Amino acid sequence: MNSSASPSIPPSSKARFANASAGLKNLHQLIQLRWIAVVGQLLTIEATHYSLGMPLPLQEMLTIVGCMALFNLASLVRWRSGRSVHDVEIFLALLVDVAALTAQLYLSGGISNPFVFLYLLQIAVSAMLLRAGYMWFIVLVASSCVVLLAQHSQPLPLATNLHEGWASPYVLGLLVCFMLNAILVVVFITRISHNLRRRDARLAAVRQRAAEEEHIVRMGLLASGAAHELGTPLATMAVILGDWRRIPALAADPVLQEEIAEMQTQVQRCKAIVSGILLSAGETRGEDSSQTTVCKFLDTLVSDWRATRSIDTFVYDNRIQNDSPMVADTTLQQMVFNVLDNARDASPDWVALLAQRDDDALRIVVTDRGPGFSPEVLAQIGTPYQSTKGRPGGGLGLFLSMNVARTLGGSLVARNRPEGGAEVTITMALANIALQDGIQGTHGH
Template sequence: MPRPTPEAVSTPAPHAPRFRDASGLKNMEQLIQLRWIAVIGQIVTIEVVHYGLQIRLPLGAMFAILGCLVAFNIASLLRWRTGRAITNGELFVALLVDVAMLSAQLYLSGGTTNPFVFLYLLQVILGAVLLEAWSSATLVVVTSLCFAGLALFSRPLDLPLDHDRGLASPYVQGMLVCFALNAALLLIFVTRINGNLRERDARLAGLRQRAAEEEHIVRMGLLASGAAHELGTPLATLAVILGDWRRMPEFTAHPELLQEIGEMQTQLQRCKTIVSGVLLSAGEARGESSVETTVGTFLDDLTQEWRDTRPVTSFVYDNRFGHDLPMVSDSTVKQMICNVLDNALEASPYWVRMEIDRDDDQLQITVTDRGPGFATSMLAELGKPYRSSKGRPGGGLGLFLVVNVARTLGGSVAAHNRSEGGAVVRVSLPLSAVVLEEEPDDDER
């Protein structure tokens, strides 16, 4: 089976029946990574300050706080691996724990005289990006109170007041490291978090678009069902009139007229069948019309009926489905496949090919034509309503219905142009959506 070319466009099948916002999980993952970086950074800083700069620090207490931070991060990692959605409250608590751990370390290492006190700004900015308004405002208040508490109760670092030495001053060096650390972490993690939020917004926009399309389908279905009901009476009247004409002497004496009346009755019967199919698709009389069959028989019968009712010159049908499976004849699936075939026939009146294949648990229906192919803009908007290259009002609804029916069944539709001319449309449907589950035998129960 040919694979799509690079210009192929497909409509993906939904992976889950309900939307799950994964941005919270991704943001929690960013916080966990940031916390590991903080642990490593604190270990390096404590060692450099205590042993390198000979500034005495309470190593036991500071490493105990680091151990608590590591334990909390492991607990956060286990929570993240559950895959459940992360709430605003959980992110808020996580940032509060980070603020508390930072405050404890600063209290033991100089309080507000420690140049790393400006790491509070990192927590505030992360809260502004991640949290709801009330949570981020609360975080500002908490960090401000922590800063004030450090100024009141902590013991200053034993550092010389040599700011005039520039980069030779240990305090200025600490401020430079703190600034570079803040800037680098904000650049990396805020960029990632904004990317997560953009992905969430894109998913929400896609869901809104899908809801609008499904509402459009409902309106079309109601309109088609109403029109089918209205057409029932005039079609029945025409059937009675044509039946009377067949028995009138004025027509029985002219075989040519009788033949034309017969053709009119055939086309009228086809119109009544189409109307019945519309009502069936709308859910009316489904119990009476649904017939148990097999996948192969259903597709063979559908293909034969389509071939007999369309002016197709050359139609190639290749059914390679293999082991047949039971299914219920579904007019919606039938109409979907016929729409694909009708579009191909309109683009290529002299040659159409349909291939049926099975790919694991997927039913693959591939329709190929030798027409002009899809315009690039059409491929980019495959399945959008009223996107048609035919230039007539109301065009483009055929593929729109095909894409939405396939998506409703959990399948997908892909289209691409052939290098030798023409187009290929491939419909993939999960077998679980179309086949009947076989009941176990009495011996197996």
């Protein structure tokens, strides 16, 4: 088998998922950065107040640290919810961080505090995470805070004494601030950049998928037009071949009769393919629809497939106990043929078809003893051009069969069997193919 089929995720949904995933990861990075800020502020307050003996308004500064911790816990709950994170949330979170840093600097010397340069970290993070408008607003707010701190702050008895080198507490504070900025910028900006690159890669894949699906739509339109054009000549050929079989001169020649019968079989097969193309494009010809039963339809389908395909061993197991009337046409037949053909391509020596009834649904299971689906194909379930055959255009058989199954309100799923080989299961609601007062449920003509 060359593909698996099940409902695929629309490109727009994938794009939203890519943005949501990147937003959640970036929010998580901010949460980690804020925890580092909380611990760093506690250590700095301890070192300044107790080790260096500089008096600080401990109650106010510890209250700010506590508020940051509570805000971070709320942010953690928000992150665990898994809902998408918008730019405005990141923007407000950064504003809270800027406000907390400003309050701490106000209580500890304003711009004379060497840790005033931590504003640059907030600006760098905003440049990575936010759109230009939000980013420049953060720059404006941070710059305004620095200007205000130059005029308004509680004094800190910390002499600059730059000439003292390592012996100056101010110089030590500057070095710590520089190293802290450098390390955090490298670590967190690298992580954020990685998240953004992964988001961009996902969005690029979504755009590529959308382009491929647009190509499929164009191909479907062309195929639909060609199918409409082929319908009339195929019908004409079917009539002519029928007339030929009744001409006495031709009827007396058994070789010609055999060739005419084979031509009629191939014409009917072409008509079935045309009907399948039209239904996959959202149309149906409704040709060769007939009243039958589920078991008769399956028996005829298996007989026709065996007659036109060569295979070493084909196992047909019909476990339907309660037969029911239905209306069958070539579209239903072609849907199953596509699955059987893929199974035979993967496993030319053995293919099996199991049919059974599960409550009000018909389930057809096709298995083979081939190599099974590759992990790459299973990871792209329901997408066209996912094939193990390695030829251009491969992978469309089950993709079209999936569309037919969807039209009938059913499904088509695939998996690898533990004992080897692959398995494709077609499920259809019997109500959608049942005969109801002489009219087919949802698949009439």
